Amino acid sequence: MTTRLNKGHIAALLLSAALILWMAAGSLQSEPDISTNRPLALDNGLPRVQVTHMQGEEVQRDVIVSAHTAPNRRVEVKSEIRAKVIAIHKRKGESVERGELILELDARDWPARVKQAAAALKQRRIEADSARQLAAKGLANESQLAQAETALANAEAELTHASIQLDATKIRAPFAGIIDQRFVETGDFVKDSTPLLTVLDFSPYIVKGDASEQEAADIHIGDNAWAQLINGERVEGTVRYIAAEANERTRTFAVEVEIENPGGKMTSGLTADIHVPQPATHAYFVSPALLILNDDGELGLKGIDADQRVVFLPAKLLKADNTGIWLYGLGAEADIITLGGGFVEYGQQVEPVFVINGASERANAAVADDDSATYNANAE
Template sequence: MDGHRIMTIRLNKGHLAAIALFIAMVVWMLLGTLKPEPEFTNPRPLVMNQGLTRVQVERMQGQAMGREITVSARTAANRRVDIRSEVRAKVIAIHRQKGEPVKQGDLILELDARDWPARVKQAEAALKQRQLEAQSAQRLRQQGLANAAELASAQTMLANAEAELTNARLQLDATQIRAPFDGIVDQRSVEVGDFVQDGTALVTVLDFSPYLIKGQVAEIEAGHVNIGDRAYAELVNGDRVEGVIRFIAAEADAQTRTFPIEMEVANPSGNMTSGLTAKLHIPQPETQAYYISPALLILDDEGRLGLKGINEQHQVIFQPINLLKADNSGIWIYGLGERADIITVGQGFVEYGEQVEPVFHSDDSPTQIGEQHTDETNKQTALTAG
C-alpha cells in the first residue's frame, strides 16, 4: 500500500435500523414546525364577535295555579268587656262563677248599696214636692200674682230635684253588676268582703258568638284581601273552621308594617277559647306560577326578590316575583305573567340594561328549571344559575 492507513467500518443491520429511525424523526420534527397550527374556535364563546355577552335564556310558560294568602293568627272573642266599679262599696254577694255562661242583664255580683235605696225614696219625694211648687208658680204667673223670677226659681228647684233622683238611682244601680251581653264570665277579680274603689276591675265577660280569627297580613298582600272574602282557618287542635273576612285595617302597624285582619266565624253554641294558635288561609284567584330552582333567585338594590331576564330588545332586566310555595326540590313563584324570558346561565356576568346575545333553551318536559334532565335521544344540561 502507499503508506496511508485506511480504516474500514463494518456496519451490521442493527446499526442501519437505528440510523434510519433517527433520520425519520428529524424529518418529522422539521415538517411539524413548518406546518401552521390550526386556530382554536370556541363553539360557545362568552363574548360574541360583536361584543355582546352570551347568556342562556329559558323562555318560561306559566302554569295556572290557585294560591292562598296565609297568615299566622289566633282565636279571639267577638267582644270583651272588663266591668269596673262605679262606686266605693263592699262586695256582698257573687251570683256567677268564673266560666259560667250568662245572658244579657243577668246579675253577676252585688256591692253594698248602703243608704242609696233610702236616698232614692227621698229624692222621689223631693221631686214630687218640686213638681207641685212649679205647677203653683205657673198658675200664679198666669193670674198675674207672681213675677217671672219666682216662676224661674220654682222651675230651677224642680230641675235640681230631677237630677238628684237620677243620680241616686244611678248610684243604686251601680251596686248591681250585670252582664252587658250574652257571653261567659271569664275572670273575676274580687271576692265577697272585698272593698272596692271607683274604677276597680270586677269581672271580665267574653262573647264568642260569633268568635274571631285575628292576625297580621303583610303589606305586600294586604291589597289582595277584601272585606267579605271567604276564608278558612286551621286551629292548633286540628279543627278547620270557615268564615268571612269582616275587617282589615286601613293603616299599617308602625312597627311591623303589617295590617291587622279579622275573620268572623259563626258559633251559635258560644263555646270557644280565646288565644288558640291558628293559621288563616285566604284563597285568591288563579295565577300563572313557575317552578324554579332557588339558585336563580336574586335581590335588587331595594331588597326585592326576583330573577334576571331579558326584554324584547335583549336587554337585561330585573323581574320581581312573589313566593307561592316550596318543596324539597324547588319553589313555585308568581308575578311574571303568562310567559317570561329568564337568564339561567351567565346571569352573574351581566348588568341591568346591558344588551346580550341570548341562547334560548327549550324543553317541553315538566322538569324544574335548575334540575338535571336526561332524554332518550338528547341529553341536555338543565338550567342553573350562572
C-alpha cells in the same frame, strides 16, 4: 336603636332562606361539571346563553298570615260606687245573657234615699203647679214661679242620682258572652272604678294577626277568608279590618277576620293561620340558584325580551320544597336564562339557545349557579 329592614334586606333574607332550605333538603346531591370559561362568543360578537321557555302553571294562591283567635269584644266591668260585695251569682267561665245579674253590692241606704227623693219630687210638682196657677191669676210674681220650678228641677235631679246609685249595686252583663275573670269575692269592699270582672263576646269571634307589607297589599276589607286553627278545624269568615298604618316597631299591618259563631264557645289565643284567597296566578318551579336581586333589592330572575336583550324579571316567592322553589308574578310564560346568565348584563343582546319546558317539569332543579356555570356551544 331599632333597625328597620328595607325591601332589599327582606328580599335578601327570602333568597337566603330559600337557598338554605333547598341545600339542606339534599337537592345538591352531586357537584355539576362546571367550567370556568365564559360563554362562547359567536362571530357576531353576541354571547350565547341557554334560555328556557317556561309556561306558568295556573295555581290558586293564598295570602297566609300567622294569627290567633280573639274575642269580638272584651269588657272589664268596674264598680261605679263604694260598697261591699254581698252576693255573686255567676262563676268564671259561665255564659251570661245581656242584662243578666252577675253580682250585687251592698245598697246600704240607697233604697230609702230613692223613696225619699220620689216623695220630695211629688211635693215639688204640687208646689210648682200651684205657683203656675197663682202666676196666671197675677197672685204670684215671676221670682216666686222661678223658685218653685228650680225646686222641682232639683228634686228630679235628686231622684235621678239616687236611682242611678241604687242601680249601680246590681252588676249586670253588658252583652251576651262568657265571664272570663272575676277579681272580687263576697265580702270585698270596692271603690269607684275597681275592676270587678271581664266579659268576653265570642259571637262572632275574630282571628287576628299581623301581615307584612307585601301581604297587606293583597288584603282588603270584605275579602272572603278562612282560618286553619291549631286543632285542625277550618273556619270561614270575612276580613273586617286591615290597618291603614303600619306598626312603627314591626312594620306590619294588623288584620282581623270575623268568624260567625252562634254558639258563642271559643278559646281566646288559639294559634291559627289566616288564608286570604287571591286571583289565580301562574307559578314557576325553578332552582334557587337562578334567583338574583336587582340594584333595588327586588327578587327575580334573568331573562330575555323580544329583542333578545337581557332583562330583569321581577318575581315573588310562593313556596319552597326540598327540590326547588315556586315563584309567581312572571305572567303566563317567560323566557328565563338558565345557563350563562352570570356573565351577561342587563340590556346586553345575546344569542339564546332555547329549551322548551313546562312548569310541571323540574329538569332545571339542579342547574349550576349562574355565576360559575358556562354554556359551551360545542357541548350537545
